[in-house]
Amino acid sequence: MKIDVELKNVTKKYGEIVAVDDVSFAVERGQFFSLLGPSGCGKTTTLRMISGFETPTEGEIFIEGKPMTNVPPFKRPTNLVFQNLALFPHMNVFDNIAFGLRIKKVPENEIQKRVKEMLELVRLPGYEKRKISQLSGGEKQRIAIVRALVNRPAVLLLDEPLGPLDLKLREEMIVELKRIKREVGTTFIYVTHDQGEALTMSDKIVVMNKGKVVQIGTPMEIYEKPKSKFVADFIGGTNFFEGKYTDGAVEVDGLGKISIESGAHVSKKTLLLSVKPEKICIGKKLKKVDNIFDGKVTESFYQGRAITYKVLLENDSLITVVAPSYGMERVFGIGEKVKVGWNKEDARVIT
Amino acid sequence: MKKTNILWSIVVIFAIILAFSPITILFLLSLNDSPALPLKNFPTTKWYEALFQFPGAMESIVNSLMVAGVTTLVAVVLGICGGYALVRTRFVGKSFFTGLLLMPMVVPYIIMGISLLSFLLRLGMEPSLITIIIGHILLAIPYATLVLTSRFIGFNISLEEAAMDLGADRLTTFRKITLPLIMPGIITAAILSFIISWEDVAMAVLLAGSQQTAPVFMFSLVTKLPKFVPILTAMSTIMFAFAIVLAILMRKAERFSIS
Ligand SMILES: Nc1ncnc2c1ncn2[C@@H]1O[C@H](COP(=O)(O)OP(=O)(O)OP(=O)(O)O)[C@@H](O)[C@H]1O
Ligand SMILES: [Mg+2]
Secondary structure (H helix, E strand, C coil): CCEEEEEEEEEEEECCEEEEEEEEEEEECCCEEEEECCCCCCHHHHHHHHHCCCCCCEEEEEECCEECCCCCHHHCCEEEEECCECCCCCCEHHHHHHHHHHHCCCCHHHHHHHHHHHHHHCCCCCCCCCEHHHCCHHHHHHHHHHHHHCCCCCEEEEECCCCCCCHHHHHHHHHHHHHHHHHHCCEEEEEECCHHHHHHHCCEEEEEECCEEEEEECHHHHHHCCCCHHHHHHCCCCEEEEEEEECCEEEECCCEEEECCCCHHHHCCEEEEEECHHHCEEECCCCCCCEEEEEEEEEEEECCCEEEEEEEECCCCEEEEEEECCCCCCCCCCCCEEEEEECHHHEEECC | CHHHHHHHHHHHHHHHHHHHHHHHHHHHHHCCCCCCCCCCCCCCCHHHHHHHHCCCHHHHHHHHHHHHHHHHHHHHHHHHHHHHHHHHCCCCCHHHHHHHHHHHHCCCHHHHHHHHHHHHHHCCCCCCHHHHHHHHHHHHHHHHHHHHHHHHHCCCHHHHHHHHHCCCCHHHHHHHHHHHHHHHHHHHHHHHHHHHHHHCCHHHHHHCCCCCCHHHHHHHHHCCCCCCHHHHHHHHHHHHHHHHHHHHHHHHHHHHHHC
């Protein structure tokens, strides 16, 4: 596989602040690659270094194999969709999209053709003459994306492009983005703090925290096999259990034994387990489940597709359980005694 | 709700009448046969004809146009640079320089004029239209800079970055993005600078050499009242018309540049 973008030990400091700390990763050609992390973890800074608006304090960035130090933004084979879109307010839709092509002196009839293609790609044909102020949020989003895409960049960089949209529009745009990606085949580097977006769209995800890369993997690896407490918690939330390991189980104070799958980790004495909320079942009686504990419902939130419970266990720890509303006999009320349980393979050993 | 609207309209109309009545009267008088109301033989162009033949009158208007034109050009260019520097760059003593830049706004023109005159004489410059232009530029710069500073403050820098990302170098970015977007500020700064120069008497009296600007010429006629009053009304009307036409043209240009 060809590598389109590679960061080698890139660090960016603003005075004392270390915004990006020794970050390395490689993006393969044609990948939908996501940078995921909480606000302020250095995602935008990383993207701005790739597009050339910031220079790394240390380390080097390669695009299509060439080192990018001293290459100004306007000479890089990347295009960026800005966090705030940055559509030119004094130009109409056509002129916005045509901007990059005109700079490159593409013949006018070719420009006409390509802008038209792009508007068809995002299903906004006939929008050429519209002013930017006459577009809805989702329309602006799509124009911003094709204004970058029309230049046929080697890599398209997107900085939280769905941030300000409402939930429904976001979901539509996620489908839309995946379709666009499939049709054009360009490498995408997508920045987001929304794990849902990242999991849905990406081929590969880099999880960042406090300027550092904490894990790189496919969405499934990141979600199912988090390597750290941070990743386990940040991606979808989780329940932690800590205890001593003794043959095939972890002994948690005040709770009892949690049986786990046998693995290489047994050399350690204390283990941290992560059990995702939706892997836990809840009921009056539980059958065919490896680990079962008693608990009391302290809160319940009906959310349509699912019901989220907070359950107090006997060791006074509060766990979160997400039960599908499908096939539910009923919703458990606050104060109700229940049993919660999960299978061995759903308890991930973190450390 | 409707009542208050009508009330406001009345207030606005009253304010307009108040503001425009002297000018209207001036305009009527300039076309009147006698130097005072009531109207007689109205309208007549005889005062305008007299004005055109009056030695030095037309020349002073041309001088004023030239002085105001150059002042506007220089003040706007410097205002763009100043606004850009104050908003976009960081340098030692920035707030001090900002204060310094705005100083001329609070110093009386006459004091500015006197100190500038002694300074220019010290440099060995003879009073002329050029010294007047220098004076007017000094008067206009604070306003031009202030207007453009606020324009740069409201400017979203990612628009420039987006242009560069799309392949535009710095110069192209400035021409295609920055300039059109600060255009309303440029127009306002230009109108302000032009008017400041166009109506100034104090500086122009102090710094004038053999050539006079229109307001100074009019001032010198005022001292020979009342014989020249009708000529002055004609000249005032012309001066006013220039200012108005200019402002309207610039507003038009602004709308054109934005759309
Ligand atoms: N120009 C700058 N000067 C000083 N510090 C900066 C600068 N730009 C970013 N930072 C700091 O660097 C860190 C990373 O910022 P960055 O914008 O990359 O975060 P982010 O992950 O994009 O966050 P968000 O999700 O909120 O957009 C932050 O702590 C921020 O305060
Ligand atoms: Mg950001």
